[in-house]
Amino acid sequence: MNAKQPDLNAYWMPFTANRQFKESPRLLTKADGMYFTDDQGRQVLDGIAGLWCVNAGHNRPRIVRAIQEQAAELDFAPPFQMGHPKAFELASRLAEITPEGLNRVFFTNSGSEAVETALKIALAYHRARGEGHRTRLIGRERGYHGVNFGGMSVGGMVANRKMFGTLLSGVDHIRHTLDIQRNAFSVGLPAHGAELADDLERLVALHDASTIAAVIVEPIAGSAGVLLPPQGYLKRLREICDKHGILLIFDEVITGFGRTGQPFAAQTFGVTPDLMTVAKGLTNGCVPMGAVFARQSIHDTFMQGPAHLIELFHGYTYSAHPLACAAGLATLDTYADDQLLTRAGEMAGHFAEELHSLRNEPHVIDVRNFGLVGGVELTPRPGEPTKRAFSVFLDCWEQGVLVRTTGDIIALSPPLIASRDDLSRMVAAIRTALRRLA
Numbered sequence: 515m516n517a518k519q520p521d522l523n524a525y526w527m528p529f530t531a532n533r534q535f536k537e538s539p540r541l542l543t544k545a546d547g548m549y550f551t552d553d554q555g556r557q558v559l560d561g562i563a564g565l566w567c568v569n570a571g572h573n574r575p576r577i578v579r580a581i582q583e584q585a586a587e588l589d590f591a592p593p594f595q596m597g598h599p600k601a602f603e604l605a606s607r608l609a610e611i612t613p614e615g616l617n618r619v620f621f622t623n624s625g626s627e628a629v630e631t632a633l634k635i636a637l638a639y640h641r642a643r644g645e646g647h648r649t650r651l652i653g654r655e656r657g658y659h660g661v662n663f664g665g666m667s668v669g670g671m672v673a674n675r676k677m678f679g680t681l682l683s684g685v686d687h688i689r690h691t692l693d694i695q696r697n698a699f700s701v702g703l704p705a706h707g708a709e710l711a712d713d714l715e716r717l718v719a720l721h722d723a724s725t726i727a728a729v730i731v732e733p734i735a736g737s738a739g740v741l742l743p744p745q746g747y748l749k750r751l752r753e754i755c756d757k758h759g760i761l762l763i764f765d766e767v768i769t770g771f772g773r774t775g776q777p778f779a780a781q782t783f784g785v786t787p788d789l790m791t792v793a794k795g796l797t798n799g800c801v802p803m804g805a806v807f808a809r810q811s812i813h814d815t816f817m818q819g820p821a822h823l824i825e826l827f828h829g830y831t832y833s834a835h836p837l838a839c840a841a842g843l844a845t846l847d848t849y850a851d852d853q854l855l856t857r858a859g860e861m862a863g864h865f866a867e868e869l870h871s872l873r874n875e876p877h878v879i880d881v882r883n884f885g886l887v888g889g890v891e892l893t894p895r896p897g898e899p900t901k902r903a904f905s906v907f908l909d910c911w912e913q914g915v916l917v918r919t920t921g922d923i924i925a926l927s928p929p930l931i932a933s934r935d936d937l938s939r940m941v942a943a944i945r946t947a948l949r950r951l952a
């Protein structure tokens with residue numbers, strides 16, 4: 515054990531098998547560019563942009579400087595009935611790159627908070643228009659929308675829900691879009707399954723459209739294992755929402771800020787939601803921050819009453835925190851300087867080729883990719899305590915490559931600065947691990 519290792523007992527780690535971890539901890543002490551350094555001084559290639567967030571790579575000087583300078587200049591400003599210039603500046607800069615019409619920005623501190631905020635805006639919007647009977651929220655099986663009560667309720671990852679009882683009432687779920695039988699090893703968006711969007715019509719028939727406020731989906735479901743939207747699926751979902759006056763919310767916490775080859779997946783897939791949640795890449799992971807982008811007409815609905823009244827009774831102490839705003843502005847500059855928001859599109863071909871070269875490796879039953887996000891699904895091993903994918907994760911870590919696993923799926927979401935060699939090395943590590951496992 516490393517002499518400098520801290521006492522590990524007090525820290526209750528999130529989404530971690532604490533006891534197992536503390537027996538053989540993996541501690542990161544530094545990061546630069548594509549690499550972490552661990553407490554043994556080993557370099558570890560970052561295959562997942564930290565946690566789908568460090569899109570511009572680690573330790574970007576412009577962002578670091580902006581945070582340092584901001585801390586010395588204005589460390590905090592109350593966000594209620596007060597403002598500071600960078601909050602307005604960041605919102606305006608974001609509105610320049612959001613999908614058309616989504617030009618109003620509400621700041622939060624995380625993706626989970628962005629989701630809660632979007633759901634609350636949806637409910638309040640309908641009430642403000644005299645449609646307060648629209649209270650039902652629809653999510654999707656295997657969706658992930660953070661861990662707070664709204665997001666957990668509309669979320670569809672069973673393990674994240676089952677410990678916590680009944681959750682919010684008035685929530686329902688449409689079917690997820692993974693269909694390995696029909697779509698295994700599709701390169702890019704799968705051909706089959708647009709009709710799965712019609713599952714929303716089933717819920718409309720069951721509950722009546724007049725009771726439904728909003729539908730929330732990730733354009734690409736990340737945390738559940740990179741589940742891609744079949745070709746035409748999102749467009750169909752948009753059409754059904756329009757037909758029934760239901761708001762469509764895209765959760766772009768993972769897909770936002772360049773992951774799919776455009777600033778947002780909504781643009782890549784040509785479907786514009788009414789509300790959009792982002793976080794992660796918003797500050798390159800440097801300072802916690804999330805946001806909701808709202809269609810201007812939704813925002814303006816709240817602006818009808820007397821001007822001296824608060825329009826939306828919602829917000830956080832750290833909404834639009836000066837450090838986060840400074841980091842966000844410097845992150846946008848960095849993305850622009852290096853043209854990172856479109857780079858995933860340029861690297862997608864090589865990434866797809868590499869990833870799909872795993873198709874004949876042991877245990878691989880599906881490979882999925884889009885832009886710079888990918889998933890490799892392995893045969894399940896029912897009854898065994900450790901999933902194969904987790905063994906691959908551990909082996910890759912030993913090889914000096916950080917990947918992520920969820921269930922039987924290995925996920926990659928490299929920083930958008932990754933070179934072709936970096937991408938090849940990530941896949942090579944997975945290949946080595948799979949062969950050793952076999």
Ligand code: PMP
Nearest residue numbers: 624625626658659660765767768
């Ligand atoms: N929504 C999506 C789609 C996410 O992937 C995540 C986090 N992985 C969240 C929400 C929650 O974000 P946070 O962990 O910042 O609360």
